[in-house]
Amino acid sequence: MTTRDVRFPNHFLWGTATSAYQIEGGGTNTDWSRYELSEGTHAVEPCGPGCDSWNRYEEDLDLIVELGLNSFRLSVEWARIEPKQGFYDQEALLHYRKVLEACHVRAILPVVTLHHFTIPLWTADLGGFEHPDIATWMGEYAKVVGEALGDLIGIACTVNEPNIVALMGYLTGVFPPAQSSWERFSIVNRALRACHVAMRDALRATPGTYPIGLPLSMNEYEALPGGEDLVASIRHEMEDEYLRVVGDDDYLGVQCYTKIVIGPEGLVVRPEGELTEMGYLFWPESVEYTLRRAASFVDIPIIMTENGIGTDDDRQRIRYLEGALEGLGNVLRDGLDVRGYFQWSLLDNFEWTFGYRPKFGIVAVDRATFARTPKPSAAWYRNATSSFSY
Numbered sequence: 275m276t277t278r279d280v281r282f283p284n285h286f287l288w289g290t291a292t293s294a295y296q297i298e299g300g301g302t303n304t305d306w307s308r309y310e311l312s313e314g315t316h317a318v319e320p321c322g323p324g325c326d327s328w329n330r331y332e333e334d335l336d337l338i339v340e341l342g343l344n345s346f347r348l349s350v351e352w353a354r355i356e357p358k359q360g361f362y363d364q365e366a367l368l369h370y371r372k373v374l375e376a377c378h379v380r381a382i383l384p385v386v387t388l389h390h391f392t393i394p395l396w397t398a399d400l401g402g403f404e405h406p407d408i409a410t411w412m413g414e415y416a417k418v419v420g421e422a423l424g425d426l427i428g429i430a431c432t433v434n435e436p437n438i439v440a441l442m443g444y445l446t447g448v449f450p451p452a453q454s455s456w457e458r459f460s461i462v463n464r465a466l467r468a469c470h471v472a473m474r475d476a477l478r479a480t481p482g483t484y485p486i487g488l489p490l491s492m493n494e495y496e497a498l499p500g501g502e503d504l505v506a507s508i509r510h511e512m513e514d515e516y517l518r519v520v521g522d523d524d525y526l527g528v529q530c531y532t533k534i535v536i537g538p539e540g541l542v543v544r545p546e547g548e549l550t551e552m553g554y555l556f557w558p559e560s561v562e563y564t565l566r567r568a569a570s571f572v573d574i575p576i577i578m579t580e581n582g583i584g585t586d587d588d589r590q591r592i593r594y595l596e597g598a599l600e601g602l603g604n605v606l607r608d609g610l611d612v613r614g615y616f617q618w619s620l621l622d623n624f625e626w627t628f629g630y631r632p633k634f635g636i637v638a639v640d641r642a643t644f645a646r647t648p649k650p651s652a653a654w655y656r657n658a659t660s661s662f663s664y
Contacts, residue, residue, distance in 0.1 A: 287385075287613060290619065293349045299327070304398075305450040317626070331373050345616070351392065417476040429577070441512065492567065493532060528576055551632050565578065581615065584625065
């Protein structure tokens with residue numbers, strides 16, 4: 275255990291979330307930017323300019339102020355900071371420093387993710403998460419980020435949803451590097467757990483007293499008759515092994531969206547019930563379920579670092595958020611140590627293989643002008659967070 279002085283905010287964190295690649299634009303040096311244009315890709319369109327947030331970040335932060343939120347989860351892009359192995363771009367680091375300074379000027383706590391799905395091309399070309407030195411590389415990258423930005427980081431997230439990186443890239447084969455092997459999926463999960471530990475330890479040796487943790491994708495699972503063993507094996511790889519290695523972290527990030535239904539043949543693609551635009555089961559109850567399950571494994575604070583819904587129907591989004599916050603209130607009343615909730619996402623942004631079709635944002639973005647327009651759900655969220663009680 276570290277002797278580092280860790281300071282959590284003394285208030286509940288109400289925020290919204292984004293990731294660099296999905297909103298910044300211009301991310302042409304990543305495995306994703308190449309994958310989007312590759313033959314046989316599952317990506318329906320390239321990310322391109324994103325939401326132009328590399329240039330419009332102050333506009334985004336002003337929206338967060340208007341929403342009455344006290345925190346913002348964002349990410350820094352490894353491919354911008356280390357575009358070539360061992361070369362660190364000081365201009366990129368200066369840009370992110372300005373972003374974090376702009377957060378503090380507005381009394382917004384910046385929750386900074388160091389890796390959110392994308393890796394630099396040089397990393398991918400050397401083998402990505404299957405290279406034996408990947409944890410060392412990510413630890414070195416984290417050290418650079420911590421030394422350059424640590425005095426401004428409010429909370430740090432190491433690897434966003436590492437279990438999804440492994441699942442989608444190495445088992446289902448729809449994210450780069452588009453592999454489909456249970457063995458490789460399991461090996462990459464182990465590698466990503468090592469990456470998290472290396473990054474956490476590197477950050478702890480740099481300036482700042484901010485908490486450091488891992489944001490993990492979790493789901494409620496339902497096993498249909500004959501699917502029980504498959505659910506157990508999926509949970510083991512996707513959740514339990516990660517939950518066993520975060521005990522020395524400062525907090526655990528929980529990220530959830532839905533309930534997954536598994537039958538004897540595998541995933542039930544279109545389960546019975548109300549669905550979202552993503553084809554997910556409409557299931558805000560997953561918030562309460564995943565927070566309780568996480569708390570049964572770990573004895574550290576928990577932050578819900580992502581939760582939301584992709585839908586064209588903003589009334590459905592409001593109903594979802596209403597149910598999500600009801601579940602949050604239930605666990606807080608029962609004394610679970612939950613320190614914050616971050617809605618995904620601030621903006622309608624690039625949703626990986628689905629492109630710009632799914633709408634997760636509480637703020638619409640015009641694809642031609644990048645004009646931002648808050649939706650009714652933004653006003654609902656502002657009112658709900660300001661009046662929340664449990």
